[in-house]
Amino acid sequence: MSSFNSQYVKRALFTASLGIVFTGLSACGEPVEKMEPATVLETSTVAAQATVPEIISQAEAKYAEAAALSHAWTTTRTLIEQARAALEAGDAGKARALAEQALATAVASVEQAGVEAQAWQSRVPQ
Amino acid sequence: MKSLSLLFLVLIISVPNAFADPEADRLALRAVYEKRFPDVPLDAHADGAYALDEAKREQWLEMEDFPPYEFTVDDGEVFYDTPFANGASYADCLGPDAPVVKQHYPRFDAASGEVVTLEQTLNNCRLENGEEALDYLSDELVAVTAYIAYQSRGAKIDIVIPDDPRALAAYEGGKQFFYERRGQLNFACSNCHIQMAGHMLRAERLSASLGQVTHWPAYRFKWEEVGPLHRRFARCNVQVRAEPFAQQSDVYRNLEYFMTYMSNGMELNGPSSRK
Numbered sequence: 280m281s282s283f284n285s286q287y288v289k290r291a292l293f294t295a296s297l298g299i300v301f302t303g304l305s306a307c308g309e310p311v312e313k314m315e316p317a318t319v320l321e322t323s324t325v326a327a328q329a330t331v332p333e334i335i336s337q338a339e340a341k342y343a344e345a346a347a348l349s350h351a352w353t354t355t356r357t358l359i360e361q362a363r364a365a366l367e368a369g370d371a372g373k374a375r376a377l378a379e380q381a382l383a384t385a386v387a388s389v390e391q392a393g394v395e396a397q398a399w400q401s402r403v404p405q
Numbered sequence: 406m407k408s409l410s411l412l413f414l415v416l417i418i419s420v421p422n423a424f425a426d427p428e429a430d431r432l433a434l435r436a437v438y439e440k441r442f443p444d445v446p447l448d449a450h451a452d453g454a455y456a457l458d459e460a461k462r463e464q465w466l467e468m469e470d471f472p473p474y475e476f477t478v479d480d481g482e483v484f485y486d487t488p489f490a491n492g493a494s495y496a497d498c499l500g501p502d503a504p505v506v507k508q509h510y511p512r513f514d515a516a517s518g519e520v521v522t523l524e525q526t527l528n529n530c531r532l533e534n535g536e537e538a539l540d541y542l543s544d545e546l547v548a549v550t551a552y553i554a555y556q557s558r559g560a561k562i563d564i565v566i567p568d569d570p571r572a573l574a575a576y577e578g579g580k581q582f583f584y585e586r587r588g589q590l591n592f593a594c595s596n597c598h599i600q601m602a603g604h605m606l607r608a609e610r611l612s613a614s615l616g617q618v619t620h621w622p623a624y625r626f627k628w629e630e631v632g633p634l635h636r637r638f639a640r641c642n643v644q645v646r647a648e649p650f651a652q653q654s655d656v657y658r659n660l661e662y663f664m665t666y667m668s669n670g671m672e673l674n675g676p677s678s679r680k
Contacts, residue, residue, distance in 0.1 A: 354646050388589075403430070403580070
């Protein structure tokens with residue numbers, strides 16, 4: 280597994296665990312919704328040879344796509360800013376890790392928009 | 406013919422909300438809270454979390470003895486009564502019942518085809534009378550809305566969704582936003598304020614969505630000032646790590662339209678104080 284995928288799995292599982300823990304706590308007679316991290320994990324890969332600026336560009340494009348769908352995450356913007364700062368500071372390893380996380384969260388936010396385009400209807404009281 | 410009927414049946418089953426109407430939504434939401442909190446009268450949810458937590462309610466009532474929004478209301482009255490340079494005033498733009506008008510906002514404006522809030526109406530009034538529009542977070546605009554809210558206390562929310570597909574689309578847009586999960590934490594408004602209403606989130610009790618719009622603008626102790634509803638929307642979005650939208654954006658105006666319609670018939674009790 281590449282370092283990107285490793286970071287991606289950690290990030291996605293962290294997000295999923297929050298969702299599962301919270302919805303589990305919130306059951307109280309309501310249907311418990313489940314996160315499906317698998318759908319997130321397979322959505323994108325980063326070529327191992329991509330440069331950090333290229334990964335940042337990909338993250339920015341995905342972030343813009345999510346924003347157009349009203350589903351951008353603050354996390355993505357922060358990670359992009361941090362990746363740029365690390366790159367300027369000459370810390371290529373840190374910059375790559377942050378850029379990969381930024382792209383991972385951007386991909387997940389677009390995925391969320393796609394799922395929620397229909398899923399929200401299941402939460403409307405009937 | 407048989408296959409057409411079958412198709413129609415499948416459509417109804419697979420798209421349960423395609424044929425929903427706002428009043429059915431409102432009644433269904435009220436039924437949820439009636440079932441969840443059988444000992445809390447529905448109108449009591451106008452007090453938010455303080456309707457669901459006796460200890461916090463007592464603290465809140467103590468604070469209301471010396472309401473932290475009082476000076477803002479006083480300032481708002483001065484701004485409201487001070488004529489513009491051309492001699493006109495806010496009252497001239499708000500109709501014969503001014504300043505008791507908050508119960509009718511937000512409203513759908515047929516001319517623009519959009520939902521218009523009280524804040525926008527005040528700014529439009531300024532522009533029509535040769536004044537500059539105010540920032541939606543400015544002290545003056547917040548103060549004027551606080552004064553109008555105070556004067557409108559006791560009036561019952563009366564939001565109308567006219568028979569216009571654009572109005573229904575705006576309502577549906579707000580409804581979708583309310584029930585849609587967003588942000589890295591993957592929360593919908595409804596997760597906290599329907600599913601988890603009444604439960605604790607850290608040290609705070611989560612309020613029901615019913616009645617959430619009755620008391621704005623509000624003095625929030627975290628802000629140390631009075632602020633508008635859309636500022637709270639933005640903060641909620643950021644808390645789940647979703648990018649917030651601009652004050653008075655169509656997204657937040659439609660959300661306000663939906664949420665206020667859900668509270669139709671409830672008495673206004675703003676401004677108020679909240680943690």
